[in-house]
Amino acid sequence: YPLRRQRQMCIRDRQNTIIQEIKDRSYEDDESILTKYKQYYYFYKIKKNENYPRYYIQKTKNSKSYCYFDPESLSKKYSQFKIGPIITSYDEKYILYSVDYTGDLKYTLFLKEIFSKKTKKIFDFQISNNYLFHPNNTSFYYVQYDTKIRKCKLYHYDLITHKNTFIFEEKEQDYSIYLSLSTDEKYIFLYSTRYENDHIYLVEDLEIKSLFHHSHIEYSIDHYKDKFYLLTNKDKKINFELYESDNLKSWRKIVKHSNTRYIQSFFLWYDSIFLSIRENGFPKLIRLSLQNYSSTNIDFLPAFSDYSFPDNLNPNNHKLKISYSTYSQPTIIYEYDLKTSKSKIIKHKKLKNHNPNKYNEGYFKIGKLIVNYLYHKDKVKLDGKHSYPCYLYGYGAYGVIDDPSFDKYTMSLVDRGYLYCIPHLRGTKFYGPQWYQDGKLLKKKNTFKDFQTTAEYLIKKKYTSPDKLVIEGGSAGGLLVGACLNMNPSLYNVAIMRVPYVDCLTTMLNPDIPLTSTEYSEWGNPTKYKTHYDYILSYSPYDNIDCKKKYPHIYIDTGLNDSQVQFFEPLKYFAKMNQNIHFKNQSRTILMDIKSDSGHSGSSKRYQSFIDESKVLSFILKYN
Numbered sequence: 001y002p003l004r005r006q007r008q009m010c011i012r013d014r015q016n017t018i019i020q021e022i023k024d025r026s027y028e029d030d031e032s033i034l035t036k037y038k039q040y041y042y043f044y045k046i047k048k049n050e051n052y053p054r055y056y057i058q059k060t061k062n063s064k065s066y067c068y069f070d071p072e073s074l075s076k077k078y079s080q081f082k083i084g085p086i087i088t089s090y091d092e093k094y095i096l097y098s099v100d101y102t103g104d105l106k107y108t109l110f111l112k113e114i115f116s117k118k119t120k121k122i123f124d125f126q127i128s129n130n131y132l133f134h135p136n137n138t139s140f141y142y143v144q145y146d147t148k149i150r151k152c153k154l155y156h157y158d159l160i161t162h163k164n165t166f167i168f169e170e171k172e173q174d175y176s177i178y179l180s181l182s183t184d185e186k187y188i189f190l191y192s193t194r195y196e197n198d199h200i201y202l203v204e205d206l207e208i209k210s211l212f213h214h215s216h217i218e219y220s221i222d223h224y225k226d227k228f229y230l231l232t233n234k235d236k237k238i239n240f241e242l243y244e245s246d247n248l249k250s251w252r253k254i255v256k257h258s259n260t261r262y263i264q265s266f267f268l269w270y271d272s273i274f275l276s277i278r279e280n281g282f283p284k285l286i287r288l289s290l291q292n293y294s295s296t297n298i299d300f301l302p303a304f305s306d307y308s309f310p311d312n313l314n315p316n317n318h319k320l321k322i323s324y325s326t327y328s329q330p331t332i333i334y335e336y337d338l339k340t341s342k343s344k345i346i347k348h349k350k351l352k353n354h355n356p357n358k359y360n361e362g363y364f365k366i367g368k369l370i371v372n373y374l375y376h377k378d379k380v381k382l383d384g385k386h387s388y389p390c391y392l393y394g395y396g397a398y399g400v401i402d403d404p405s406f407d408k409y410t411m412s413l414v415d416r417g418y419l420y421c422i423p424h425l426r427g428t429k430f431y432g433p434q435w436y437q438d439g440k441l442l443k444k445k446n447t448f449k450d451f452q453t454t455a456e457y458l459i460k461k462k463y464t465s466p467d468k469l470v471i472e473g474g475s476a477g478g479l480l481v482g483a484c485l486n487m488n489p490s491l492y493n494v495a496i497m498r499v500p501y502v503d504c505l506t507t508m509l510n511p512d513i514p515l516t517s518t519e520y521s522e523w524g525n526p527t528k529y530k531t532h533y534d535y536i537l538s539y540s541p542y543d544n545i546d547c548k549k550k551y552p553h554i555y556i557d558t559g560l561n562d563s564q565v566q567f568f569e570p571l572k573y574f575a576k577m578n579q580n581i582h583f584k585n586q587s588r589t590i591l592m593d594i595k596s597d598s599g600h601s602g603s604s605k606r607y608q609s610f611i612d613e614s615k616v617l618s619f620i621l622k623y624n
Contacts (some may be wrong), residue, residue: 005215009136013620018412024352025408026610027331031448033321033333033347034061037313040092051075055086057114065075068114069095075605080596082604084129086116089137090185096122096140100127103561103599105129105149109142111159122157128179128259134186134205140205141167141179141188149514149563150178153568154190168201168208173517179203181489182223183268195398195521196433202248207504211248217275224268224315225290231266239432242266242275245408253612254293262432269315272315281370281424281431283307283403300334300343302326304363304372306405321346325372327420328359331336359414361404362423364494366457369450370430371423372404374507389418389624390464392455396425396447398434400520409613413620425480431606441524441534448483449469455484455491467493470624471552474498475565475600481543482573485551494624497614499558499600501565501571502541505533512565530567542573547580553623554590555616559598567594589623602619 008456016206028048041061041105046053049387052071054614058064068592071434075081084098084107093114098107108124109131110622123142128151131142138160144153154168154177170177170192180189188203189211196536198219201208213218214233218240220231230243230251242255265616267274273288286299307324310333324335333347364371380388392414395402407615414420424430427439427447438445457472458464473481478500501507507528511517524532537543554577558570574592582588593615595602603609 011622014618014621015611015614018617019131019610020260021412021415022408022610022613024389025354025411026606027349027351034058034231035311035313035321036061036317037088038090038092042088042311042313046054046606047072049607051607052081052083066115069097069112069354074099076546080599080604082601085131087131087133087140089133090135091137093137094133096131097293098127100129100604103154103559103601103604104563105564105596105599106145126179134183135185143177143179148512148517150518152204153177154179154208162359165206167203167206173188173511174520175199176518180221184224185340187223194518196437197521207394212368220265222266225292229266229268229273231263231451233571233598234606238434239263242273255288257538262429264429269309269312270318271321278401278430278432298336298342298343299324304361307401311474323347325404326356327361327404327406328356329370330354330406354411357451364457366423366453369423369425369453370622371421371454371457374404374414374420376414376417380419382419382461384462385470387462387465389413389416389468390421390470391418391620392421392423392451392458392471393477394423394425394447394451394453394454394473394480395472395475395477395479396427396439399433400426401428401430410618412617415623420460421454422456423450425450429523431585440522444523444535445483445539447480448487448539451484451490452487453478453509459491466491468624469621470494470496472496472498474500476501478502478565478570479504479541483539483544485554486539486541486544486546487550489549491552494553494618494620495551495555497554497556497570499562499565500541500556500573502569503543503569505536505540505543507569508536509533513566533557542569542576544578545573545580549580550582551577551588553588553619555593555619556591557593557595557612557616559595559600559602561597561599563602591619 030462033041034043034375044055050072052075054067055069056065057068071083078101080101080103082100087096095112096621098109100107107127107129109122109124109127110119112119116140126145128143128145133140139158141156145153146152152170155168156165174194175192176477179194188488190201190203192199200212200219201210211392217234220230226246231240233279237257241257244254245251253592262278264276271290275286277284287296301324305326306499308323310323312321318338320336321333322336323331325331330351334343335346336343360377361595424433425447429436471481471492481495481497482502507513508523526533556570556574558567560567583590
């Protein structure tokens with residue numbers, strides 16, 4: 001008993017140490033940059049020991065601020081309080097906001113007056129987090145879920161008459177819908193989409209008009225300064241082209257297709273289009289003039305970084321905020337002047353006990369596979385003479401690209417001498433849509449092969465060893481980890497599986513489970529095609545557990561209210577894995593954490609997230 005108590009105290013001390021490290025790498029007191037929308041200025045502020053920001057408005061740049069939305073106070077009696085989008089009316093008199101109280105993605109929708117405390121609950125049944133004001137400011141559009149958490153119905157609600165009008169339903173079970181507002185706020189578009197397929201409608205009062213409705217084509221549309229802009233892969237241009245039009249009928253190509261350059265997205269601002277592209281996998285941001293479409297590279301961004309356009313409210317402002325972070329560099333915000341093409345740093349807060357210059361960032365190239373890495377200069381030397389503990393993270397699905405961004409949690413491992421690696425697997429769009437297509441459906445195993453190839457490379461180069469290698473993945477990344485464990489568990493010492501999608505065949509066979517039907521184009525439809533059934537069965541983590549193989553130490557977490565990967569899926573996996581002889585005789589440890597008050601994204605509370613992550617990091621440090 002005394003020894004057990006001593007061990008518990010050691011674990012608690014380690015967790016407390018890690019929690020403090022996470023706090024030191026967080027902006028516990030933080031404030032956004034004051035930004036003008038139309039008449040008024042807006043910013044938000046979060047305080048130390050509080051979980052949610054407060055939102056403020058000012059009538060002039062130097063006037064006193066007024067708190068118009070206070071989630072911190074509203075959340076006090078709730079264990080979960082996930083805030084949806086905060087949408088401001090065009091006349092700046094109201095906001096629409098939503099709250100998910102359980103983590104199951106079902107939102108309650110509220111209307112609040114900006115300059116008073118008056119708040120009204122509008123709906124609390126099957127509402128999604130997608131809604132927009134009508135241009136009249138006295139009504140709004142919203143998207144409703146079906147019972148399977150599929151966004152499928154569009155409604156209009158009048159705030160004066162309280163009339164709720166049905167407009168559209170997407171009946172195709174593998175499609176879901178969402179609303180989008182044009183940059184100039186003149187048009188509202190409705191997308192009906194599944195992976196690699198888009199239909200677009202124009203919302204006109206209480207009706208919709210079909211604009212694009214073709215199979216196996218993707219579209220993204222916007223409007224600004226009397227022109228429509230369309231990004232599409234029509235005509236088999238897999239890496240996308242950009243068009244403009246005055247009338248939605250005749251389109252002129254302004255950016256042509258390239259076999260080596262993938263156009264991810266575009267952003268309209270002031271007198272320019274900003275293109276986010278991948279050039280042979282490397283991210284770039286390019287500015288195109290709206291006058292003559294001449295191009296300029298935005299060159300203050302690092303070769304690999306995660307960049308965004310935060311808190312830009314009015315596109316008529318010639319100054320644009322661009323932020324970025326890397327593995328070692330916390331967020332820096334630049335102000336880019338479109339009149340002068342000059343940029344300056346307007347926010348660069350330093351963190352306690354963190355110096356970005358103490359770290360090395362770079363990448364390995366294994367054939368075509370790129371692997372980003374981070375390590376502490378004083379604690380790791382990649383000379384092949386010493387092996388180090390290594391943390392290898394993977395996802396590899398839905399085309400999602402994991403560009404380097406600052407992670408306050410993983411740094412607790414890096415600062416203890418870990419090599420941190422993320423491979424850009426097939427199943428992502430790192431090299432473009434073809435790279436994604438090569439890691440989905442009947443090519444899904446390529447994702448697992450790439451991840452295992454990365455592990456083998458790191459071991460072969462003697463950067464790490466099987467007894468020092470930790471792997472982690474969440475959701476579809478949990479499937480990746482589970483599949484790789486079955487392929488060759490001897491490569492890994494610890495596996496972290498977050499809300500893992502591990503019983504994929506059973507899930508894909510049941511269309512009544514939330515999200516199953518919308519996932520057919522990603523994983524396949526085993527109810528319809530035997531080839532899909534057999535292929536998913538061949539890699540399904542649950543179905544391929546071997547009760548005699550020696551698996552690594554395993555940590556699994558899930559949320560009781562998870563509607564995307566429901567808790568019984570990882571629980572079922574945990575129960576079966578416990579029958580493995582090495583977990584039975586306790587030569588290996590398997591642990592499962594079921595959070596009773598959260599869903600797929602974990603806790604909405606900032607400080608609870610710190611605690612939850614400290615548990616995972618403590619598990620890694622105990623067994624690795």
